[in-house]
Amino acid sequence: MKAANESSWKQLIPPEFLEPNWRFWSFVFISILGSILIVLYTVPVYDGLTDPFYTPTVLILPLVVLFRLTCYAYRKDYHRHLFNHPNTCAADVRLDSGKRGYTGETGFFRIENVHRYFMYTAWGILPFFYYDIYHSIVYTGAITVSLGTVILTINAVAVTVYTFSCHSVRHLIGGYRDCVNCPANRNSKNSLYRFQSRLNGHHEAIAWTSLIMFVFVDLFIRGMVAGIIPNIVLIHGVL
Amino acid sequence: MDSVTVSVYRRDPATEKEGRYVDYVVPREEGMVVLDAMKYIERHIDPTLSLRWNCMAGKCGSCSAEINNKPSLMCKTRIDSLKDGKIKVSPIAAYPLIKDLATDVSQNWDLLKRIPPFTPREGLERPWRISQVDIERSKEFKKCIECFLCQDVCHVIREHKAGYFGPRHVVKAASLDMHPLDSLDRSEFMNKDAGLGYCNITKCCTEVCPEEIHITDNAIIPEKERAVNAQYDPIAIFLRSRRKGGKR
Numbered sequence: 319m320k321a322a323n324e325s326s327w328k329q330l331i332p333p334e335f336l337e338p339n340w341r342f343w344s345f346v347f348i349s350i351l352g353s354i355l356i357v358l359y360t361v362p363v364y365d366g367l368t369d370p371f372y373t374p375t376v377l378i379l380p381l382v383v384l385f386r387l388t389c390y391a392y393r394k395d396y397h398r399h400l401f402n403h404p405n406t407c408a409a410d411v412r413l414d415s416g417k418r419g420y421t422g423e424t425g426f427f428r429i430e431n432v433h434r435y436f437m438y439t440a441w442g443i444l445p446f447f448y449y450d451i452y453h454s455i456v457y458t459g460a461i462t463v464s465l466g467t468v469i470l471t472i473n474a475v476a477v478t479v480y481t482f483s484c485h486s487v488r489h490l491i492g493g494y495r496d497c498v499n500c501p502a503n504r505n506s507k508n509s510l511y512r513f514q515s516r517l518n519g520h521h522e523a524i525a526w527t528s529l530i531m532f533v534f535v536d537l538f539i540r541g542m543v544a545g546i547i548p549n550i551v552l553i554h555g556v557l
Numbered sequence: 558m559d560s561v562t563v564s565v566y567r568r569d570p571a572t573e574k575e576g577r578y579v580d581y582v583v584p585r586e587e588g589m590v591v592l593d594a595m596k597y598i599e600r601h602i603d604p605t606l607s608l609r610w611n612c613m614a615g616k617c618g619s620c621s622a623e624i625n626n627k628p629s630l631m632c633k634t635r636i637d638s639l640k641d642g643k644i645k646v647s648p649i650a651a652y653p654l655i656k657d658l659a660t661d662v663s664q665n666w667d668l669l670k671r672i673p674p675f676t677p678r679e680g681l682e683r684p685w686r687i688s689q690v691d692i693e694r695s696k697e698f699k700k701c702i703e704c705f706l707c708q709d710v711c712h713v714i715r716e717h718k719a720g721y722f723g724p725r726h727v728v729k730a731a732s733l734d735m736h737p738l739d740s741l742d743r744s745e746f747m748n749k750d751a752g753l754g755y756c757n758i759t760k761c762c763t764e765v766c767p768e769e770i771h772i773t774d775n776a777i778i779p780e781k782e783r784a785v786n787a788q789y790d791p792i793a794i795f796l797r798s799r800r801k802g803g804k805r
């Protein structure tokens with residue numbers, strides 16, 4: 319436990335932030351560089367395809383980032399691989415871990431506890447992804463389904479499944495309830511909760527799939543703008 | 558005859574300051590487990606070797622050890638599942654050593670006593686009836702054999718001594734909290750007094766649990782979410798104050 323005489327704001331800064339942790343600081347560096355590049359080299363709406371980084375969501379991008387940063391799946395990954403607490407479960411390769419400071423989710427990282435509020439904003443943003451699909455289909459005035467449309471659709475589905483499989487969703491749609499088949503709330507199957515729990519079991523894999531999809535779609539559209547990748551038209555019909 | 562070499566941690570804290578690893582050569586048998594090798598050593602090579610075991614079937618939780626640095630049950634770890642070369646067997650390091658491979662895990666009994674016990678709701682009709690759908694979640698946690706391997710692997714317990722009760726105890730609290738006939742919510746106690754906030758969801762406990770309990774996903778995270786309801790979510794706190802008491 320923290321020494322009592324330390325001032326309270328100091329307790330708020332996780333010890334990890336004060337360490338010369340190259341993993342963590344290179345991550346911060348890459349994130350800042352990436353954000354600058356996204357703003358400097360904006361991607362126009364091309365062939366009716368909106369780069370997912372530039373749908374109106376960009377305005378609320380910080381909220382999307384906070385949704386992912388407080389997500390239980392990413393928490394595991396950065397606590398392990400950025401902060402080394404612990405890097406691996408094997409007992410012999412954590413030698414310095416005990417000597418380094420650790421406050422877990424009791425200090426600054428208490429913020430993780432409002433994950434569900436970032437999850438609510440994520441639901442608000444989802445429709446924009448579907449609007450972008452719609453836009454890519456009708457933007458010519460005719461109905462056009464291109465390779466890009468398909469890719470945007472896969473991306474939108476991945477983000478939706480990711481958001482739906484969230485642990486906070488699991489809690490709110492039934493996890494908080496201890497008796498589903500009691501006289502108070504007859505629900506003898508509890509099927510939504512059970513279905514969601516099955517997806518939730520793969521939440522980590524889904525989280526990473528959808529993150530990688532984002533980057534992939536971004537590169538795909540950048541490639542098209544640069545004229546390297548053709549946007550193959552699959553279906554073209556008159557409205 | 559084919560044989561295996563096992564390197565075993567030896568130390569009697571009463572007389573020795575430092576421990577050491579001693580190599581023993583044990584005849585290899587088809588399908589043998591690490592515990593078989595230990596019993597062979599005790600019977601045929603050095604009867605002073607201290608170790609604990611009971612059921613030989615992965616159900617009593619006595620034979621916990623670190624095998625090649627991975628917290629495991631000795632009776633459930635086949636020699637042929639380990640990579641070739643030496644096999645290293647050490648006591649679980651999170652608890653005080655009694656001798657050789659035997660450790661004193663009794664502090665867990667004190668922690669378990671501090672978790673508010675099962676408290677049935679008032680006015681329940683007897684006999685108590687519980688439908689299958691409602692018992693499933695608690696049932697997973699009842700599989701716990703109290704081997705304390707999850708406690709041993711947890712970096713908070715092992716390296717930080719921060720006052721966190723540990724994954725086994727969150728499993729216990731969750732099994733009571735999710736019990737359909739129980740009337741208490743232990744999540745606030747777990748968060749404030751049992752150090753649940755020190756867990757950073759790194760899932761090592763889930764990785765080593767011999768009963769394959771999904772400790773982090775099914776016990777720890779739901780308890781954290783319940784603690785959010787009780788302590789951090791203004792809407793949930795408001796709703797709860799309107800409802801006052803009563804099981805959901």
Ligand code: SF4
Binds near residue numbers: 710724756757762777
């Ligand atoms: S998930 Fe939590 S309880 Fe389990 S090993 Fe990691 S820190 Fe410990």
Ligand code: SF4
Binds near residue numbers: 704
């Ligand atoms: S939860 Fe699993 S690892 Fe932990 S004490 Fe119980 S059986 Fe052992």
Ligand code: FES
Binds near residue numbers: 612616618619
């Ligand atoms: S001897 Fe009972 S669990 Fe190994």
